[in-house]
Amino acid sequence: AQSVTQPDIHITVSEGASLELRCNYSYGATPYLFWYVQSPGQGLQLLLKYFSGDTLVQGIKGFEAEFKRSQSSFNLRKPSVHWSDAAEYFCAVGVVSNFGNEKLTFGTGTRLTIIP
Amino acid sequence: GAVVSQHPSWVICKSGTSVKIECRSLDFQATTMFWYRQFPKQSLMLMATSNEGSKATYEQGVEKDKFLINHASLTLSTLTVTSAHPEDSSFYICSARQGYGGYTFGSGTRLTVV
Numbered sequence: 001a002q003s004v005t006q007p008d009i010h011i012t013v014s015e016g017a018s019l020e021l022r023c024n025y026s027y028g029a030t031p032y033l034f035w036y037v038q039s040p041g042q043g044l045q046l047l048l049k050y051f052s053g054d055t056l057v058q059g060i061k062g063f064e065a066e067f068k069r070s071q072s073s074f075n076l077r078k079p080s081v082h083w084s085d086a087a088e089y090f091c092a093v094g095v096v097s098n099f100g101n102e103k104l105t106f107g108t109g110t111r112l113t114i115i116p
Numbered sequence: 117g118a119v120v121s122q123h124p125s126w127v128i129c130k131s132g133t134s135v136k137i138e139c140r141s142l143d144f145q146a147t148t149m150f151w152y153r154q155f156p157k158q159s160l161m162l163m164a165t166s167n168e169g170s171k172a173t174y175e176q177g178v179e180k181d182k183f184l185i186n187h188a189s190l191t192l193s194t195l196t197v198t199s200a201h202p203e204d205s206s207f208y209i210c211s212a213r214q215g216y217g218g219y220t221f222g223s224g225t226r227l228t229v230v
Contacts, residue, residue, distance in 0.1 A: 032217050043122070043209055043221040044160075051217055090159065094217055103150065104211075104219060108159045 002027040002095045004107035012113040013081050021076040021110050023065075023091030032094030033074040034104065035065055037087045044090065050074065061085070086114045118144050120212045122222025129200055129229055137195045137225045139210030145190035146212035151183070154207040154224075166193045200229045 005024045013019050025031055032051050036044040048059025055067040065076045074091060091107040119142040129135050139149055147168045152160040164174045164185050172185035182204075184196040193212075197204055210222040 034219075036221075041207075041224065041226065043120075043223040044211075045221075046219070049217065102213070102217070103162060103165060105162075106159045111157075 002093055002105050004091050004093050004105055006091055006107035006110050008110045010111045010113065012115060015083055015114050015116055016080050019078045019081045021089050023074045023076065023107060024072050025074065025093045026072065027093055027095060033067060034092040034094065035059065035063070035076050036090045036092060038090065039087050081114055083114045086112055118214050118218070118220040120210065120220045120222045122210050122225055124225060125223060126226040131201050131229055132199055134196055134198045135200055135227060137208055139193045139212065139222050141191045141212040144214045146214060147190060148213045149187060149193040150211040151185060151195050152209045152211065154209060160209060197227065202229045205229045
């Protein structure tokens with residue numbers, strides 16, 4: 001079965017510093033990969049997604065992610081974080097179930113705290 | 117862009133009563149919608165996949181008689197928590213799929229059962 005691992009439960013970064021959030025997946029075929037951000041008490045907002053093609057994906061709010069098949073990873077990066085980036089970040093993989101339906105499997109999330 | 121409206125954003129109900137949560141795709145038709153449950157500081161767990169005009173597909177361990185899902189139109193899916201109990205208190209989030217790999221999430225519903 002597919003799975004997504006986000007090794008870091010909580011990360012603290014200084015404002016203006018660079019950021020990398022880790023995501024590893026397990027899936028038998030080439031996955032569809034997503035990064036979402038969630039503010040407290042809110043739904044999820046899509047930051048970026050990878051389906052195929054260029055393995056470096058640009059997203060909104062200055063985020064990017066790189067798909068590395070050899071490492072089964074899809075790490076999220078941002079060169080300079082802003083206080084407004086403080087939130088929960090979820091990596092997800094899109095898989096096709098036995099019924100032929102597509103669905104998302106989420107990682108456990110990484111909480112990002114920004115300090116002045 | 118695609119917008120999904122989820123209502124209500126929060127609800128408090130008494131134990132034993134039923135609560136209905138609505139999920140609407142405002143500017144697109146969604147043949148497939150998804151319902152998730154999220155416990156505090158945890159990830160989203162898929163409860164069921166809702167397909168317009170057919171029965172929902174529930175994930176293993178989810179009680180279909182407790183969590184009734186109806187997807188009567190291409191823009192509306194509802195989740196009814198029947199005979200709610202305190203352990204059903206949680207954050208429920210819906211998602212609508214627009215095309216392959218295009219998921220838009222609602223803003224969630226905080227359910228508290230007292």
